[in-house]
Amino acid sequence: MAFRNARLGALLPYIPTLQDAFEQEEFWNARAELGDTEEQLRPTPVIPPDPDYEAEEVARASASVTLPAATPLWGVIEVRLDRPAHGNPFIDVELHAVFRRPDGSDVQLGGFYDGEGGYLVRVPADVEGFWTFGTTSTARSLDGISGAVMVTEAREGSHGPVRVDGFHFRHADDSRHRPLGTTAYAWTHQPDALQEQTLATLAEGPFRKIRMCLFPKSYLLNASEPEDFVFPGSLTDRFDLERFDPAHFRRLERRIAGTGDVRPHRRHGCVPRR
Incomplete structure (x- = not known):
């Protein structure tokens, strides 16, 4: 052929x-x-959420809510909701939230299922002060929940996200960002000891950003398979493409957060790039 x-x-x-x-x-x-x-x-058709995921007997807004302690500026506000876990919440449940900043502006975003009956909604804490929020969901227990969180001053050494400034780059607090970067496509797919070694190497280097991959990348110097994947399953038994592996993402988030902490003596971490 x-x-x-x-x-x-x-x-x-x-x-x-x-x-x-x-x-x-x-x-x-x-x-x-x-x-x-x-x-x-041809792409796989979108699977709509289940409008009858929870019965009428389930009280609206009855999920338990865990609010964060005061979140520092440039951190991440995370609200956790716990309740339904039957069926396949990854595709059966749709969850959204609207957060209102202290200046009255709104930001709307989706939540996601984090496994073991937990749902998370996250939003960048980009304004100091008192925030409020409300949820909408196809699951009755997650719908109509409201609350408030506080955003305090930024931690020492935290400068916020990077933005374009003409022909240069600056952090949100107006400090200069010089994008000297490196590439480590598959570093989060290596054994833990090698991942720790990578962070230690970054801590001693000059780099301020790192380019990396979410999915495994096979090439001459990296032919081994990672311990886990984005989807549950394996290359042998196939993957369940209608579910995610929350443990994989928790580990990935921990590593991404680690790149921001590798250069405390210079008060700037690395900025991951997808």
Whole structure:
């Protein structure tokens, strides 16, 4: 078939095992089974939330609410709601919240299921003062919840997100950002010891941003598989693409947060790039 004439050398840096003749044949056989029809390229239809996820007997706004302590400026306001966990909350439940800043402006955003009956709504704390919020949801227990949180002054050394300033960059507090960056695509997919070594190396280096990947990247120097993935499952047993693995994202968030803390002696961390 036509694809057998493709340039195999272009794939070798990404799939080193293709240097083996047997692996090459297995690869082409698997590719042949996919076919070349446009049907393969069509996206999976969107799955709508379940409007009857919770029965009428469930009281509206009955989920338990966990509010954060005072959140520092440039931090993240996180509101946790706990209640329904049956079915598949990743696709059955839709959750939104509107946060009102102290100046009266609103920001609307979606929440997400974090596993074990917990739902999170997060918003950047970009204004000091008293914030209020209210939720809407297709799940009755999550709908109509309201509350308030406080945003205090920024922590020492925290400068806020980076923005374009003409031909330069500045943090939200107007301090200069010099984007000297490096690349570590697959560092969060390595063993914990190597991840810690990466953070230690960044702490001693000059870099102020890092480019990294969410999904695993296979190439010549990185052919091993990570311990977990975005979706539950495995390469052998296939993945459940209608669910996420919350533990994977918690670990990823911890590592991303770690890049912001690697240079305390210079009062600037790294800014991750997707």
